[in-house]
Every structure is written in structure tokens, then in C-alpha cells.
Amino acid sequence: MKTCPQCQEPFELTATEREFLKKVEPTVGGRRFEIPEPKLCSPCRRQRRYAQRNDRNMYRRTCDKTGRPIISAHHPNKAFPVYAIDVWWSDAYDPHAYGRDFDFSRPFFEQFKELSNTVPRAAAIVVNSENCDYTVFTLQSRNCFLSSRLADSEDIYYTYLALKSRSCFDSYNLMECELCYEAVDCGKCYQCFYTTSSKGSFNLLFCSDMSGCSDCFGCVGLVQKKYCVFNQQLSKEEYEKRVKEWWDGSHESMLRCKAAFADFAKQFPVRATQVFNSENVQGSHVFESKNVYNSYDVVGSEDVLNSTQIETSKDMMDCDFTYACELSYEVIAGGRSMRNLFSFSLVGNNNDVMYSHYCNNGNMNLFGCVGMKNGKYSILNKQYTKEEYEALVPRIIEHMQKTGEWGEGFPMELSTMSYNESVAQERFPLSKEEVLAHGWSWYDAPESTVAAAEGENVIRCEVSGKAFRLIPQELKFYKDMGLPLPTRHPDVRHKDRLALRTPYKLHETQCRKCGTKTWTDQNEDKIIYCQKCYLETVY
Numbered sequence: 001m002k003t004c005p006q007c008q009e010p011f012e013l014t015a016t017e018r019e020f021l022k023k024v025e026p027t028v029g030g031r032r033f034e035i036p037e038p039k040l041c042s043p044c045r046r047q048r049r050y051a052q053r054n055d056r057n058m059y060r061r062t063c064d065k066t067g068r069p070i071i072s073a074h075h076p077n078k079a080f081p082v083y084a085i086d087v088w089w090s091d092a093y094d095p096h097a098y099g100r101d102f103d104f105s106r107p108f109f110e111q112f113k114e115l116s117n118t119v120p121r122a123a124a125i126v127v128n129s130e131n132c133d134y135t136v137f138t139l140q141s142r143n144c145f146l147s148s149r150l151a152d153s154e155d156i157y158y159t160y161l162a163l164k165s166r167s168c169f170d171s172y173n174l175m176e177c178e179l180c181y182e183a184v185d186c187g188k189c190y191q192c193f194y195t196t197s198s199k200g201s202f203n204l205l206f207c208s209d210m211s212g213c214s215d216c217f218g219c220v221g222l223v224q225k226k227y228c229v230f231n232q233q234l235s236k237e238e239y240e241k242r243v244k245e246w247w248d249g250s251h252e253s254m255l256r257c258k259a260a261f262a263d264f265a266k267q268f269p270v271r272a273t274q275v276f277n278s279e280n281v282q283g284s285h286v287f288e289s290k291n292v293y294n295s296y297d298v299v300g301s302e303d304v305l306n307s308t309q310i311e312t313s314k315d316m317m318d319c320d321f322t323y324a325c326e327l328s329y330e331v332i333a334g335g336r337s338m339r340n341l342f343s344f345s346l347v348g349n350n351n352d353v354m355y356s357h358y359c360n361n362g363n364m365n366l367f368g369c370v371g372m373k374n375g376k377y378s379i380l381n382k383q384y385t386k387e388e389y390e391a392l393v394p395r396i397i398e399h400m401q402k403t404g405e406w407g408e409g410f411p412m413e414l415s416t417m418s419y420n421e422s423v424a425q426e427r428f429p430l431s432k433e434e435v436l437a438h439g440w441s442w443y444d445a446p447e448s449t450v451a452a453a454e455g456e457n458v459i460r461c462e463v464s465g466k467a468f469r470l471i472p473q474e475l476k477f478y479k480d481m482g483l484p485l486p487t488r489h490p491d492v493r494h495k496d497r498l499a500l501r502t503p504y505k506l507h508e509t510q511c512r513k514c515g516t517k518t519w520t521d522q523n524e525d526k527i528i529y530c531q532k533c534y535l536e537t538v539y
Helices: 015-023 042-050 085-089 108-116 236-246 251-265 386-403 432-437 472-481 490-499 531-538
Strands: 059-062 069-072 135-139 147-151 154-157 160-163 166-169 172-175 181-187 193-199 202-208 214-217 226-229 279-287 290-299 302-305 308-311 314-323 326-335 338-347 351-354 364-367 376-379 458-460 467-469 507-510 517-520
Touching: 015 302, 015 314, 015 326, 042 314, 042 326, 108 386, 135 338, 147 154, 154 472, 166 181, 166 472, 172 490, 193 251, 202 251, 214 236, 226 236, 236 251, 364 386, 376 386
Parallel strands: 135 147, 147 160, 154 166, 160 172, 172 181, 181 193, 193 202, 202 214, 214 226, 279 290, 290 302, 290 308, 302 314, 308 314, 314 326, 326 338, 338 351, 351 364, 364 376
Antiparallel strands: 059 069, 458 467, 507 517
């Protein structure tokens, strides 16, 4: 049993975790290198990864190459240059120009930080996408705005995590959805508003945990039902009449419906964990997956350990925010890549990359690189032949073994984001004093640098007092769908949706029906059923 040096909690790796570390051991130049067991416990490792990534904070600044005004995920006081997205991807930028020799008299992380402080970054991670400059971590999408974690999607606004979806607004975690609004954790849904944890459904209003349903209002836990209001079966005519009594598309009726639905939903049992069509799972919000341990928000994946927000991936441990990846360890923000270790932001066909940052689109065989694109056989951004690379990397790994750096993820001190800018502040919130006491970075953005609303249709948030603008696309959507205009700033709306979700942590409880012990991520004020009892009750 080990003690985590950060939180002082005891922890121990399982046999499965040890087997995984053996499975992903890299082979370079014919030599295989063992990956040591991690020094930090799983939650502290996740916190360290989350501290590398900024999903929602956007700033006004100028492109350091062209001087033109841009919006960026990097504030103006960063040590490194920041280029407009199109400039970064153009031939105007050559990452190899910043290459340098490895110094075996100094620690690796020290040398990496010096490189990181000089290499330009794109204003945001937007790969093979069109008209998505006001988004971050976007892959093969188009016409998206103020959203994050998008892939193969179109016309997505104010949304976090949308895959293969289109024309959706103000949502969180959508897969193959269309024309949805204020939808959370939904898959294959069409025209569903104020709806959570539902799949394969159409035309839902204020519903939760619905499967294969259509034309329902205020309902919970129904399967293949139609024309229901507060779980009561009605005729089509009765349904339409009852809905009109409740809902007229105004802000007042929205508040009244939300309150009534919240009260109604309290009487229904909830699943101990949100696990659907999956096998051998310890975690929650897991869909159509197999062999998932201590992981959350996993879709269509297999053999996933200690990870979060993993989609269509296989053989992943200590990874977060990855889409269509394989055989990776200690990676945060990956897309369509495989065999990568200890890296951040590898989006778009990047293979065999170690200890690198912001290397996107077609890289392979990189070690300690920053801001590469279509690169290969490079170390600290310096180009080598295949033979030179395979001779030098083993020497660097041996050096890192001696310094104690090999096998550890990037320390928080090397993050390009301040702690309060990063995703870590959402899941592991700390005060400014606590962050500084750890020796980590905190950034108080001057008002002049924060991306703010300008022009017509500007509204002041009823909660935060911050101004926000309604853009033409959303005004048209609200009008076409008969929805009220929002009265809260997009940041507040995101926090409201996040509050609907459970924490990434399980605790033991008893099934309220059969009394057996089970694990759950739900609050104890809910009626919690084990998976077996829930399925027997609902299905």
C-alpha cells in the first residue's frame, strides 16, 4: 500500500492496472521500457491532467504573427506566442524552427518548459473544422460557437461535448442528436428540450430517463411510450390539450414546468449508476462498453481504467477527453490517435507520441515536442532520422529514469493554464489561497481581456450580472422551436447543467427495494435501486 504524496490518502494498484502498464510499455529501437507504478493516487492524477486543459475561458488578444484581433483560450500574458487558428495551420509557422538538442546534464521537464515557453500555439485546438473559431477542442465539425469537445458535428452552440450531432443548443453530452435544447446525457434524440438521460426519443419536454419514446411531457423512466403527460397515458388529442395547458413557450411557463417536473421526479427510483448495455463496469454514465473500471462518461469503449469522457476507444488508462483512441496512458485530449503516453492535446491521427503538448494532425514518433503538425521522428522539436531517433530516445528515457521523471505525467507547474482557468477547477475546486499554497498558478483576468458581448440583442444575466449577446442563429432557433429567450449567461447555464450531473466518485449504499449493497454516484436523498431492481421496475 502506497501513500499519495499530494493528498496523503493510501492507494494501491490492482492487478489489472499493472497488466495494463505492461501492455503499453513502449518499444523504441528494439528496446522495451517498463513503465513504473504512478506516485500519485488516481484522483490526484486526474486533477493533474485536468489542470492542463481550458475548456471554457476565452480572451481577447491579438495574433502574435499578424497583429489582428482574435479570441483565444490563451490569455494575453502567456509566455509563448499565440497565432490565429488559420495562421497556425498555415505554412507561416514551422515548429521545427524551435528545435533544440537534449541536454543530459539537466532534467527533462526543465528543458521541456523552456521549449514550451517559446513555441507558438493556435488560439484554440480546432482541427479540420470550418467556422469554429469560437470553440475549443473541436474535430471535423462546422458552424459551431462557444462550445467545447465537438467531433463530427454541425451547428452546435453553447454546448459541452457533442458527437455526431447537429443543430443543438445549450446542452451537455450529446451523441447523434439533432434539434435538442437544454439536453443532458442524451443519445439519438431529436427535438428534445429540457431532457436528461434519454435515448432514441423524439419530441420530449421536461423528461428524464426515457428510452424509445416520443411526444411525452414531464415524464420519468418510460420505455417506448407515446402521448404521456407526467407518466399518464393519453390520447393524441388529450396529450396536445394538456401540454398547451402547461407550456406556451414563455419564460414563466418554463419555470413553472421545471418546478413541477422536479417535484414529480422525486417519487421515482433512480439507477444506482447510469450503466446501459454494458458489461463488467465499475463507474457511471457508461454506454455500450465493456471492462470499464473506475471510469465515467464512457461510450462505445472497451478496457478503460481510471478515465473520464472516453468515446469509441480501447485500452485506455488514466486518460480523459479522448475520442477514437487506443493503447494510451496518461493522455488528456486525444482524437483518432493511438499508442501515446504522457501527453496533452493529440488530436487527429497522432501515433507513438510521448511527453508532448499540442501536437495535432498526423504526427508520429515524437518525444518532448510542442506544437507539431505532420511531424515525425522529432525530439524537443528537432528533426532526426529514424535511426537517430531510435538511438537517442532510449538514452533520454534512461536519463529520466535516473531523475525520477520517467513514468510521471506533466506536473501542474508545467501546465499552460492557470488552475482556475482549467477543467480542474470544475471537478476539484480550490480557493486562490489553496492554489497558491500548492505552488500552482492562478490568473485574475483583467476585464479588458475577457471576451464580452457587443452589438445588438445584449442581455444582462439575472444571476451573475454579466452581459451576453443573443446571436442570430439562436434567435432563429428559439423562434422556430417556440422556446423562451435565455436570461442567464452561457457560463451560468453551463454550471446549471453541470449541477444536474453526479460526481466522478462512487460510494456504497443499499438498494431501497431489495436491500442489497450496491455502489452509486447518486445523492442519498434519492430513491436508489440496484441495476437489477431498476430494470425489473422500469422495463
